[in-house]
Amino acid sequence: MGMIGRVRSQAVDASKLVTDWMEHRTGIVTMMEHFLFEPVPKRGAWIYTLGSLTLGLISLQFLTGILLLFYYVPTTDHAWNSIYYIMNEAYFGTLIRGIHYWSANFLLAAIGLHMAQVFFSGGYKAPRELNWVVGVILLLLVVVIAFTGYALRWDQDGFWATVVGMKIGSYSPFVGGQTIRFLMGGDTIGPATLSRFFAIHVWLLPAALAPFIGIHLYLLRRHGVFGSEFEYTERLAKLHERQRLERFERYEEEDGEPNTGRRDRADRDGSE
Amino acid sequence: MYGVATGKARPVEEEVITEENVFERPDETIAFFPKQVLYDLFVTTLVLLACCVLSYVSPAPLTEPADPATITYVPRPEWFFFFYEQMLMFFPGYALISFGAVVVPTIFIVLLLALPWLDRGPSYSPMRRPFATVIGLLVVVTVLLNMLLAISRIINFPGQ
Numbered sequence: 001m002g003m004i005g006r007v008r009s010q011a012v013d014a015s016k017l018v019t020d021w022m023e024h025r026t027g028i029v030t031m032m033e034h035f036l037f038e039p040v041p042k043r044g045a046w047i048y049t050l051g052s053l054t055l056g057l058i059s060l061q062f063l064t065g066i067l068l069l070f071y072y073v074p075t076t077d078h079a080w081n082s083i084y085y086i087m088n089e090a091y092f093g094t095l096i097r098g099i100h101y102w103s104a105n106f107l108l109a110a111i112g113l114h115m116a117q118v119f120f121s122g123g124y125k126a127p128r129e130l131n132w133v134v135g136v137i138l139l140l141l142v143v144v145i146a147f148t149g150y151a152l153r154w155d156q157d158g159f160w161a162t163v164v165g166m167k168i169g170s171y172s173p174f175v176g177g178q179t180i181r182f183l184m185g186g187d188t189i190g191p192a193t194l195s196r197f198f199a200i201h202v203w204l205l206p207a208a209l210a211p212f213i214g215i216h217l218y219l220l221r222r223h224g225v226f227g228s229e230f231e232y233t234e235r236l237a238k239l240h241e242r243q244r245l246e247r248f249e250r251y252e253e254e255d256g257e258p259n260t261g262r263r264d265r266a267d268r269d270g271s272e
Numbered sequence: 273m274y275g276v277a278t279g280k281a282r283p284v285e286e287e288v289i290t291e292e293n294v295f296e297r298p299d300e301t302i303a304f305f306p307k308q309v310l311y312d313l314f315v316t317t318l319v320l321l322a323c324c325v326l327s328y329v330s331p332a333p334l335t336e337p338a339d340p341a342t343i344t345y346v347p348r349p350e351w352f353f354f355f356y357e358q359m360l361m362f363f364p365g366y367a368l369i370s371f372g373a374v375v376v377p378t379i380f381i382v383l384l385l386a387l388p389w390l391d392r393g394p395s396y397s398p399m400r401r402p403f404a405t406v407i408g409l410l411v412v413v414t415v416l417l418n419m420l421l422a423i424s425r426i427i428n429f430p431g432q
Contacts, residue, residue, distance in 0.1 A: 039301035043298075060323070101327075102323040119408050122391075122395070146350065146352065150350060154338045155337060156338055157348065173370055228396070239294050
């Protein structure tokens with residue numbers, strides 16, 4: 001055995017040792033096999049990337065959001081200045097805030113397309129009802145996160161859009177007044193509003209979002225990707241063919257007299 | 273004899289396809305890894321690249337610092353709220369605004385949450401459940417039309 005062959009076999013032994021050690025203690029190899037080699041529908045594979053695109057964009061939101069926190073200051077005096085600093089002075093600030101902003105826009109579009117795909121292919125039907133419900137909850141959470149993020153800029157656009165949003169919210173029957181006062185931290189939009197929107201945008205709703213994403217993925221894996229009906233064309237054709245034959249047999253039994261079809265001819269040939 | 277080695281020559285029991293199990297697995301599958309993962313990575317990477325390019329071509333906006341004293345500023349919602357803002361225009365006045373702003377969207381969200389129990393028919397294909405499909409298309413068209421109306425309003429009356 002040559003030098004290279006010896007090194008190679010030693011490397012294989014070493015990696016096997018490591019994976020066996022990890023497998024024995026954590027079961028991670030079995031888990032990875034289970035997660036990675038799951039069969040998924042083939043024909044519409046490109047369409048089903050919309051869901052993982054949504055997940056990817058949410059991950060980008062978390063990542064760039066954490067990086068923005070390095071500089072962002074959630075006070076009325078410094079919020080705008082800190083964003084101005086991020087955009088003009090901070091290393092890659094334009095890029096990091098740009099990705100946060102643009103991937104949020106793409107995220108809303110991807111969620112819309114993902115929902116439309118599931119709706120029109122009927123992917124919400126039994127046994128996947130609860131995954132649709134979890135998806136709607138995720139949509140609502142993302143929309144509120146997007147709304148609260150707008151105010152954090154503390155520029156004219158974000159400020160006045162928040163004023164309008166709060167005004168619209170205050171029209172809610174029964175609960176409007178209290179809810180809006182709670183969100184604004186008072187009767188007007190000011191320092192308390194910014195603190196609360198910051199807490200909601202950065203902590204409360206992302207923390208609520210994460211477990212729902214987990215449930216969404218768990219349920220997806222539990223029932224498998226549905227895809228669309230054209231993933232099942234051959235199986236449906238077989239089912240319909242069998243049902244047609246069964247109907248035909250029942251009809252014969254009830255009617256007594258054989259009339260047409262291969263089976264009849266076979267019976268007749270056998271008796272003659 | 274060779275069956276054990278290849279794992280393929282074993283006699284496969286013919287599966288009887290029934291109404292219950294027909295949607296259990298698709299006709300053709302691919303392994304999630306590596307194929308689907310590669311597709312996913314490809315699309316996500318394309319969008320990430322688009323975000324990077326757009327960050328410099330069209331940087332994330334930051335207007336003048338907030339000034340609660342101004343009275344003439346016309347705020348624009350973000351584009352994904354355009355249809356909602358436009359919809360409010362159809363509910364003018366104090367009596368109707370709470371209906372358009374809160375009641376209608378709440379009903380819509382409740383219907384959205386209840387969708388799987390509203391459409392319990394056995395067919396999946398959009399062609400064979402025309403009611404759901406038509407309603408869905410109407411929602412899409414309404415949202416898109418409202419967006420177009422909002423955009424044309426913003427272009428026609430800047431600063432209003």
